[in-house]
Amino acid sequence: MECKGTQERLSAYLEEVVSPEERKLIEGHLNSCQQCRSAFADLKKVGELLKDVEEVEPPAWLTQKIMSRVRAENERKRGVLRKLFYPLHIKVPIEAFATVLIAVIAVYVFRAVEPEMKRAQLPAPPAPIVTREEAPKASQERKAESLALLGKTALKDHPPIPPARGDEAAQKEDKPFSPQPAGETVTAKKKEAPAERSEEVTKPAGVLKKQDLADLRQAPRPAAREGESIALSDAARATPERQKLAAAPVAREAAVIKPGPIDVTVNVKDVKVAGQEVEKFLGQFGARKIERESREGREVLAAELKAQNVKEFLEKLKDIGETKEKGIPRDIPEGDMAIRVDIVRNP
Amino acid sequence: MQVDADYELVCLCQKGDTDAFEALVEKHQKKMLNIAYRMIGNYEEACEVVQDTFLSAYKAIQKFRGESRFSTWLSSIVINLSKNRIRQMKARFHREGPSLNDPVETEEGRFRTEPPAREPSIVEHLEKREVQAKVQECINHLDAEYREVLVLRDIQGFSYEEICDILKIPDGTIKSRLFRARDALKDRLKKAFGDL
Numbered sequence: 001m002e003c004k005g006t007q008e009r010l011s012a013y014l015e016e017v018v019s020p021e022e023r024k025l026i027e028g029h030l031n032s033c034q035q036c037r038s039a040f041a042d043l044k045k046v047g048e049l050l051k052d053v054e055e056v057e058p059p060a061w062l063t064q065k066i067m068s069r070v071r072a073e074n075e076r077k078r079g080v081l082r083k084l085f086y087p088l089h090i091k092v093p094i095e096a097f098a099t100v101l102i103a104v105i106a107v108y109v110f111r112a113v114e115p116e117m118k119r120a121q122l123p124a125p126p127a128p129i130v131t132r133e134e135a136p137k138a139s140q141e142r143k144a145e146s147l148a149l150l151g152k153t154a155l156k157d158h159p160p161i162p163p164a165r166g167d168e169a170a171q172k173e174d175k176p177f178s179p180q181p182a183g184e185t186v187t188a189k190k191k192e193a194p195a196e197r198s199e200e201v202t203k204p205a206g207v208l209k210k211q212d213l214a215d216l217r218q219a220p221r222p223a224a225r226e227g228e229s230i231a232l233s234d235a236a237r238a239t240p241e242r243q244k245l246a247a248a249p250v251a252r253e254a255a256v257i258k259p260g261p262i263d264v265t266v267n268v269k270d271v272k273v274a275g276q277e278v279e280k281f282l283g284q285f286g287a288r289k290i291e292r293e294s295r296e297g298r299e300v301l302a303a304e305l306k307a308q309n310v311k312e313f314l315e316k317l318k319d320i321g322e323t324k325e326k327g328i329p330r331d332i333p334e335g336d337m338a339i340r341v342d343i344v345r346n347p
Numbered sequence: 348m349q350v351d352a353d354y355e356l357v358c359l360c361q362k363g364d365t366d367a368f369e370a371l372v373e374k375h376q377k378k379m380l381n382i383a384y385r386m387i388g389n390y391e392e393a394c395e396v397v398q399d400t401f402l403s404a405y406k407a408i409q410k411f412r413g414e415s416r417f418s419t420w421l422s423s424i425v426i427n428l429s430k431n432r433i434r435q436m437k438a439r440f441h442r443e444g445p446s447l448n449d450p451v452e453t454e455e456g457r458f459r460t461e462p463p464a465r466e467p468s469i470v471e472h473l474e475k476r477e478v479q480a481k482v483q484e485c486i487n488h489l490d491a492e493y494r495e496v497l498v499l500r501d502i503q504g505f506s507y508e509e510i511c512d513i514l515k516i517p518d519g520t521i522k523s524r525l526f527r528a529r530d531a532l533k534d535r536l537k538k539a540f541g542d543l
Contacts, residue, residue: 011526046533049482050501052475058380062394066372066401070365073402 003029006036010043261338262310262328267346268321274343275299281316285309288336299343304336313339321346353417360408368408372401375418378503379425385498386429387436388487396432400425415512422499423513430491485535493528500525 006029012018013026030037268274275292278301282290287303305313310328317323321343351357353374359367379400383393403424404411411420486494499505499513500521510521 007530008526011529012522015522017522042533042537043529046529046536047501049478049536050497050532053385053479053482053502054475055377055381056384056390056393058376058397059394062376062380062397063369063372066376066398067365067369069398069402070368070405073405074365 003033003036006030006033007039010036010040014040014043014047261340263326263340263342264314264317265324265342265344266317266321267323268343269346271297271299271343271345274320275301277320278317278341278343281313285313285316287313287339297345299341301341301343303339305339307334307337310337310339317341351413351416354413357408357411357413357417360405361411368401368405371417375421376401378418379421382422382425382498382503383429383432385483385486385502386426386491386494387432388483389436392432392436393429396425396428399428403428416509419509419512422505422509423515426495426499426513430495433491481539482536485532485539488535489528489531492524493531496521496525497528497532501529 006026009018009022009026013023018026030040266274266278272294275294278299279290279292282301282303282305285305286309287305290301290303293300314323314325314328353371356367356371360371376397380393380397383396383400384390387393387396400421404421411417486497489497495514496510499510500507505513507518507521511518514521516524
């Protein structure tokens with residue numbers, strides 16, 4: 001075995017981790033080689049020096065220092081947890097307040113948007129608004145009525161308005177002021193009803209001026225009255241929202257307020273005389289709130305009449321001239337009924 | 348595998364018992380300090396490394412599964428932190444330049460604090476403390492991978508199996524690295540003392 005190979009294995013030989021054969025070879029070489037024997041002695045000395053290295057003692061404060069850092073770490077860890085959970089007693093009211101605030105804002109926003117939503121839900125301009133004008137009592141309506149009449153003198157000559165006239169808006173407005181065909185059904189009227197409470201009055205309303213329309217809006221009561229029969233109907237199925245809006249108050253009132261109104265058109269030769277006669281009859285039958293309005297070639301009387309007297313009164317009217325009635329309920333209810341008599345010159 | 352005497356204390360630590368951890372600190376701090384000191388060669392730095400070692404161990408105590416002994420696990424931490432500290436110190440030395448206490452660089456590119464002794468067998472004439480200081484100085488000039496095996500095997504007396512666990516390197520690598528480390532140290536010591 002050569003010196004280089006021996007010296008590389010001296011450390012293993014020292015550790016006694018060499019095979020017996022290798023050990024014999026190394027020992028053989030060490031016996032014959034002074035240089036390798038010296039190297040081996042140095043290696044042993046290095047081992048001894050390392051073994052003799054004294055241990056150092058830790059400073060007295062080391063444990064304290066370590067433990068203070070450990071406890072600080074513990075606090076820090078606990079601090080993080082505390083940040084997450086500790087202020088629970090503060091967070092709960094804050095969260096509760098935030099929830100309430102969000103709820104209030106949500107309601108406020110919903111309220112603000114609601115009208116827009118309802119408007120969006122409404123269908124295209126539905127039934128004509130005329131039923132409002134049909135209310136015979138309110139003076140404001142009468143005003144609107146007369147204005148409408150002024151603008152539609154042609155109607156006098158053609159009482160039943162043909163639907164094919166073209167101007168739909170005008171047609172709608174015409175309805176209350178023109179004699180209706182006798183065969184016009186109640187349902188048709190019912191369908192018109194829900195519209196009356198809506199704001200549709202602002203739509204182009206033919207001859208009605210804006211001021212008149214505003215006046216009409218100020219008199220919702222008569223409109224509600226006339227809608228009482230409507231309220232119980234299934235009329236405005238297509239517009240449930242509107243039906244709900246209109247029907248709810250009307251239905252409530254329907255139980256206590258008279259039904260109606262009844263529209264009667266009387267064709268006479270002398271409008272003035274006939275008007276006086278009708279007024280007299282109304283007085284005879286105990287009508288209340290009689291209102292009379294004269295127009296050129298036309299007289300309009302509105303009153304509230306006891307329901308049981310209605311039939312008799314209508315009979316009396318037939319003596320004056322040719323009558324056309326509409327809005328007469330099948331079963332005459334108790335209480336007062338609104339009635340409007342439209343006296344027009346015989347065509 | 349041997350039964351770990353620290354197992355119960357470790358379990359208590361894992362449940363948040365700091366007193367148990369203090370007991371472990373007291374038990375192991377001397378050994379850890381000596382490993383760190385022999386690795387780094389600086390007492391103050393070694394004390395800091397030991398503090399960091401125990402703090403790291405405390406933070407990671409939940410991850411300790413008892414696959415090795417607690418002392419082995421702790422030793423691996425102190426070795427790693429010591430090697431990190433050596434790197435930092437070297438970087439600081441290069442950045443800030445040598446201080447009067449630092450070893451000087453020779454023509455061969457090696458460090459030494461003073462010229463080699465001319466007298467033979469100077470070891471006998473030196474005080475034991477001085478000899479140990481010189482030995483430590485020589486260790487300090489070894490590569491970190493030589494240092495760690497020398498410290499663990501020849502100074503601390505860990506078995507090869509334990510060193511395998513601590514350094515996570517194969518047994519054969521440890522042996523060959525250890526033999527080279529001894530040779531390197533022998534050369535260093537011979538230069539330092541003239542003759543051993």
